Amino acid sequence: MDLKKRLYALVDKYDALIIFLVIECLALTAFSLADANIIFRYLGFLISIALLPFALMFTSKREWLSLGLFSIPLVIIAFLTGFSTFTLSMGFGSLDNLSVVLGTLAFFFLGFAVRRVRKFKIDIALLAIGAAMALLVFLGLIYSLYQYGPFHASLYEGLVYYYDGRLFVVSEETKWLLGFSFVEISINYVSLFGAMLSTALTALLYISPKTEPRKFAIVAVIGLIGLLSIVLIPNIEALILLIPVFLFALGYRFIRSREKVGIVVQYAFFALLGIAGIALLVVILNNAGVSFIRNALAGNAFLNRLFNTNRIMSPVNAVLAPMFTAGGFFGFPITYIDGLVANTGAFEFEIVKEGGLLAFLAIIAFLLLVIFSLARYSAKSPDKGHIKIVILSLLIAALLNGSFLWDTFPLIYESDYYFSFFRSAPYLIVLFLIGYAYYPLSGKPLIEEPEEIVLVSETTNADHLANSDEEEIKL
Amino acid sequence: MRKKAAFALLFTFAFVLTGCMNDVAELYEGHAYDTGVFSENYYSTWNDSLKNSVAPVAKTYEVTAANSFQIEQDSDFAQLWSPDGFADGKAEPYYSYFADTPHEDAGYGYGPSNNLIAVDDAFARGFLSRLYDGRIHCDGITYAQTRVQIDGSGYGTLFPKEMMSYRYFALSLRGADESSNYGFAMNVNINLTFYVYNYDIALYVPYLFQMKNFPIMTNSGGRTTIVGFYFAGVMGADVNLIRRASGMSITFSLEGDYEDYTIDREDTTEGKERFALMLYEVLLPKSTWN
Numbered sequence: 011m012d013l014k015k016r017l018y019a020l021v022d023k024y025d026a027l028i029i030f031l032v033i034e035c036l037a038l039t040a041f042s043l044a045d046a047n048i049i050f051r052y053l054g055f056l057i058s059i060a061l062l063p064f065a066l067m068f069t070s071k072r073e074w075l076s077l078g079l080f081s082i083p084l085v086i087i088a089f090l091t092g093f094s095t096f097t098l099s100m101g102f103g104s105l106d107n108l109s110v111v112l113g114t115l116a117f118f119f120l121g122f123a124v125r126r127v128r129k130f131k132i133d134i135a136l137l138a139i140g141a142a143m144a145l146l147v148f149l150g151l152i153y154s155l156y157q158y159g160p161f162h163a164s165l166y167e168g169l170v171y172y173y174d175g176r177l178f179v180v181s182e183e184t185k186w187l188l189g190f191s192f193v194e195i196s197i198n199y200v201s202l203f204g205a206m207l208s209t210a211l212t213a214l215l216y217i218s219p220k221t222e223p224r225k226f227a228i229v230a231v232i233g234l235i236g237l238l239s240i241v242l243i244p245n246i247e248a249l250i251l252l253i254p255v256f257l258f259a260l261g262y263r264f265i266r267s268r269e270k271v272g273i274v275v276q277y278a279f280f281a282l283l284g285i286a287g288i289a290l291l292v293v294i295l296n297n298a299g300v301s302f303i304r305n306a307l308a309g310n311a312f313l314n315r316l317f318n319t320n321r322i323m324s325p326v327n328a329v330l331a332p333m334f335t336a337g338g339f340f341g342f343p344i345t346y347i348d349g350l351v352a353n354t355g356a357f358e359f360e361i362v363k364e365g366g367l368l369a370f371l372a373i374i375a376f377l378l379l380v381i382f383s384l385a386r387y388s389a390k391s392p393d394k395g396h397i398k399i400v401i402l403s404l405l406i407a408a409l410l411n412g413s414f415l416w417d418t419f420p421l422i423y424e425s426d427y428y429f430s431f432f433r434s435a436p437y438l439i440v441l442f443l444i445g446y447a448y449y450p451l452s453g454k455p456l457i458e459e460p461e462e463i464v465l466v467s468e469t470t471n472a473d474h475l476a477n478s479d480e481e482e483i484k485l
Numbered sequence: 486m487r488k489k490a491a492f493a494l495l496f497t498f499a500f501v502l503t504g505c506m507n508d509v510a511e512l513y514e515g516h517a518y519d520t521g522v523f524s525e526n527y528y529s530t531w532n533d534s535l536k537n538s539v540a541p542v543a544k545t546y547e548v549t550a551a552n553s554f555q556i557e558q559d560s561d562f563a564q565l566w567s568p569d570g571f572a573d574g575k576a577e578p579y580y581s582y583f584a585d586t587p588h589e590d591a592g593y594g595y596g597p598s599n600n601l602i603a604v605d606d607a608f609a610r611g612f613l614s615r616l617y618d619g620r621i622h623c624d625g626i627t628y629a630q631t632r633v634q635i636d637g638s639g640y641g642t643l644f645p646k647e648m649m650s651y652r653y654f655a656l657s658l659r660g661a662d663e664s665s666n667y668g669f670a671m672n673v674n675i676n677l678t679f680y681v682y683n684y685d686i687a688l689y690v691p692y693l694f695q696m697k698n699f700p701i702m703t704n705s706g707g708r709t710t711i712v713g714f715y716f717a718g719v720m721g722a723d724v725n726l727i728r729r730a731s732g733m734s735i736t737f738s739l740e741g742d743y744e745d746y747t748i749d750r751e752d753t754t755e756g757k758e759r760f761a762l763m764l765y766e767v768l769l770p771k772s773t774w775n
Contacts, residue, residue: 156505156506157505169512171508171509171511175617175630
């Protein structure tokens, strides 16, 4: 009991500080200050340790169990993107690799645990993330406009320029603040940030400009900076990927009979999931060298085109095939050069290079779990509408951009510098939001139980709380 | 109200900034000057200022075998004034002529250690950055992207900055024609001109260096000849005259009995073989720019 008392007192005393640290960490990560993601990962880890008491006190046994199962694939991803044949052969360094393991788990846990801090307001965290990322994108946008003018990717499409005696296509690049200097970077890389920011606009469907003019203006500016960073280039592919995000947001906001539509959407979703699952299985078996699948695909012109020879599948196959070799099982060594340079544009396949077969299976499993968790969060969480719509839209935008436009070699002049999605700042932000929106696969989080609300309202009296016979609180 | 005004100002400022557009100032269609067709790849661009705002030649200097150097192998670096030929800048051994890598690896190879982009990265942008990137011969990777092909009328360009101090000039080049003859020398006269802008008369004042009768390796694959001279050795007491030079041009002619050749890209006379210079690198080692 003494320990309980002390923990309650501790929690009550330091919650404001913890919230400040979390928001600070998120803002720094979103701004990618000095491109020092390694520091932010360790910072996130340290703060997540400070959040442990909150998680311990306000999480039921059932939630821990559910969280444990939910986290299994993430743990695999964390370890294999941190330490693998790939990371060792790339020479990232032990501290960096360790930070990936700790940071991946920590940012997810931060989101999960900070929700259990009574004074924490996700609005503020989202605004901090948005403002910091908007500043980063805005600086790059201004410098890009200064150097290229607006709409350069369309106006000068296909035209080249020479730099350092080498030839570059001007419509494929833009400017970006990396560390303390501006660099030329692929437009798809920047569009990931732009797309994430643009989703702030979906919150405007809920925020009234009359009753909350300041919040409306701030959110609008953040969203517009993101949208403009895509439109003023313009990156048509990224714009196309924003369409489903905004359609989702409109549907989420305006479709009243959500339950009826929900059933239709559910069936459609499961149907799509089934088709995608079968297609993925075929792709995997084809690359694993299962002869009857391979022969069946190669023997049919349409299937061969669909699974082998189109511009999307060719790099995917180049990545998946080595995954089944002994050398590529835990990520690719540097000698698997074809697999390493094949740009799939999708983090789901890029993870094969970095972590191998197990990491690939883990990310598929994790994505499925996240989808179910978010569906429950969307339906059951008491969070306000503008919070839910921003979180869901942002995660969809990140998923779409990461699945179609992720560029592993985005630096234009240093085209051999590998950018890992799993070491990027957006990945950490996404993990935080997944952690925050995590919903147990059955039941409700303890903090949302009616008894807990009563309990929380009385937390000013730590003694009283500590002596309460709330069964769910286990230390 | 003040906030609105500040925001409007910021927004306006953002768009005012768009007037610069340096990065789209010099764009080309596809692989410019790199089509694989000899006659299509001549670079003959003269900056308008060097065509229209030029004073008469202020002074002409003769560069001959006596006051110049010509490098085709490692030992030829001994012709450079000490310690310019030494790989570490202090003492022997000399540079390895063929150990030539891009300038990111400065300090290894002559070109990478002395190229203009390494001296000042303002030279990195533009088509002519091919001449400033440290690749002094074909590196077997970028091939034609390394060189600039000129006819007799050459090219003229403004530097991104003014040359404040300088030690020596070097030009890495080879000759080329459309024949299948391999590995021979052609004697070439190169007219190298530096332009110093005179604010009083608002004209560029040329100083001409006539590099006479240099045998240049021709159709030699990736192999090149480096020719050059020391400014102090050629100009003597005049050496400060080209301080603040902000432009340069190169033209050439053939020296000797080359009746079967033409150096005019437009010349379609039957039986005449087109001859071009393939410039790989323009070097002004140890120069400073402002």
